[in-house]
Amino acid sequence: MSTWIKITPLNNIPLREGRCVTLGRKEIAVFHLPEKVLAIDNRCPHSQGPLCDGITTGTHVVCPLHGWKIDLETGKVARPDVPVGVNTYPCRVNSDGIVEIKVAAGMEAEVAA
């Protein structure tokens, strides 16, 4: 069981930038890249920096606080070399140009845990 949730028109997120959106209590950062949109948890695993405010480099984002680099496709921390990461969320742009995020059934359980 999963649902696509309509977030916002794509043009509300400038190209190569991210924006934060709150679903329930969860802050999710959505990034508008040249070829796709990607969504991850907004808070950096290092010290909770707002990833939506980071500079993107290809399909990575660099946290504005201390420069941790997060892979937007896998959620893994690419720099420094630490085995942690953030959640990723399936994300797409529908035919009306609206960004949608897929909320999986398992996600609520994960958040609750």
Next chain:
Amino acid sequence: MARKKLKQQLIVIGNGMAGIGCLEQILRHDHNFEVTVFGDETHVNYNRILLSSVLAGEKPVDDITLNPLAWYLEHQITLRLGIRINAIDPVMRTITGDDGSVTSYDKLLIATGSKPFIPRIEGVEKDGVCAWRTLGDTQWILNRTRPGMRAVVIGGGLLGLEAARGLQVRGCDVTVVHLRDRLMERQLDSIGGRYLRTKIEALGVKVLLDKSTAAILGNGHATGVRLSCGTELPADMVIVAAGISPNADLGKQAGLQVNRGIIVNDYLETSNPDIYAVGECTEHRGVCHGLVAPLLAQGKVLAATITSNRGATFEGAIPAAKLKIMGVDVFSAGSTEEGPGIETVKYEDESQGVYKRLFLDGGRLVGAILVGDINDSSRYSEWLRTGADLTAKRRTLLFPDPIADNGDAAAMLSDSDTVCGCLGVSKGQIIEAIHEKGVCTMAQLKESTRASTGCGSCGNMCMDILRAVAPNFEEETKKVLCKCVPFPQEQIKEMIRTQRMKSVQEVLDIYGNGLGCEVCKPALSYLVDVVNCGDHDEDRSTRFINDRVHANIQNDGTFSVIPRMRGGITSPNELRKIADVADKYNVPMVKVTGSQRIDLLGVKKEDLPKVWADLGMPSGQAYAKGVRMVKTCVGSTFCRFGTQDSIATGVELERRLENLFTPHKTKMAVVGCPRNCAEATVKDIGLVGQEGSWQVVVGGAAGKSVRKADLLITVSTTEEALAAAEVFFQYYRESANYLERTYDFVERHGIEKIRRDTVYAQDAVKEALLDRLKKSKNLSQDAWLERDNPINSTQFVQIQPMEQPVIPLNPSYLRTHVSAAND
């Protein structure tokens, strides 16, 4: 005098790579020549291969000079530039120039190169049509191209594609019209041609294959071209790059044996015993060579022949081309034709754009095509040269053993292996230069052996050998900005200037990896701003968050707000507003800063525009690499020791420079007497008042580094002091590297050079600096005005989702509802 007459007159017709390359070799022999060189271009010998880099703005013209004037002087060579030789009299042994001069020779060396082949196209003589061959042609093109201009390039060979790339980089709308069914058909097969085409089209250059040009349209000036199929293409400029043909007319006129080129034997002798020829104007065993390596090989042989050391022979050369066309590496060598008995081995990866094909004949390599990955080209060149039997290696021809260490590739070469194909320098010669001549830098190696001065593609291998062998090896000190845009900042500024680039993405697409990172994007943002004096295309995605929302991000993701308080002067009214804002927005902390200002800490991003509006004060740029503040002491306004009006002067200095960006933050101070209460001598720019004069000091610091500022100049009036500060300020903006504080900048350049370039510079130089500062200043504005005109719809606003999940993600909500349902 008598001795001089004994010398033989050697005349070289042609001042290009082949002629001068040969002359360099002649000078290495024991010779008895008095040398005169005639060149019809007006430039000293330059590297013609690199004209494409000049066109594309990667190199300034001076960088492609091979032999500066000093070289000709040093070797007592008479250089006659801008003179075309019209006639040779082989009986009287004289030559006649188009200036009417007649010069006698004992030995004559023809190195006239080649000329562009101009197809018979109606209207090809029109203005706006150019064949691209010389530095002069390149400058003609550079002077005419403007972004948005439509250009048609006739010819999709090597030269045509390089022209197309140069024009595309300069913002032109480029179409390549090619007669054949694939690009670079002389070097590539149809698959290789297709890979190249895909890549080139992706860069925005249109490619039309199988099309011939019927006419150039336009009344006097070209306005378009008509193809044979009837299609008309509008064009403001037409570049003809349809190939070259040997410049052999002089040879014909002198009665030499001439076919397509001047016919030479294996010793580079022509049919006249006193006349020799070298380079693209010659034909050897039926082949006219057009690449640099064989021409320089010919020069070596001819140098031996002409200095009475006849013996070495030129046996022809395997054609090989290694180049980068619009970011695609291409290597082609040997015979790349299919035929009976020819077997081929292929590797193809479409999504990576990598294509490799080897041509084998009886177990020996006869040709190779590499597109997209040319790392193995030297291995294949070597196999082609030696004709090694590859039967045993058949399964791994395309897959070399992984190289474990960097020195390995160098270690795998034998001493006789050629490293620089252009200049014919072997690994052994490089090692000899290192040991015998103490060579330990790339620059010294180039000077000593000429290795890597041709196409430059062997540079990495030369570095590897230097690194491995030279005991005192020194890396080049040129520091590149970032691996995304691997050029020194100085060069990037030059590229932005000459290519008129206005956005970060343009620089990344054309000179970089197209992506950029958190290091180079803010740096490039600064560089496109400063080079264009503020008239650039602002892209906030390349800016650090502070510069996207004009506030300083704090460790909890909130922001600090510091309004501008010029000279540290405020008023009861401003203080009241600050207090009201602090109350209204529940600002967790209000703090007096070290810069005589007030900081509101802990403001939420979405509150920023409202906070700024309520304050009604301009941005203090406390978040930016820009003009922070001018701190002042009380000065003559109140202080009993004050000698100068530091407050008014400080406020005025801040007004003149505020809202501008600098390589790093710029902090200033003005003090009214040498007691220095506002610490001007540890600021980036300081004005120190004394009785009847001001000292302007620069490069001070009292932060991470502590440094006493250097005295720039002492002046008598306040206006002079402000002007000196402005001149230095703009000079720092233009000359420092991004993130270089004035204290590092002043140390790096030395205060004496800075004085010469600023306050002691000619008036015109100072005025130009001030003009550019003024232009930037006029286009700048208080960043906080974006509260009324945000740069995009969500600059400060938190996005509200159009819908929430049906089952909310809030776990407590979820639990409540589940338990409620269970109840």
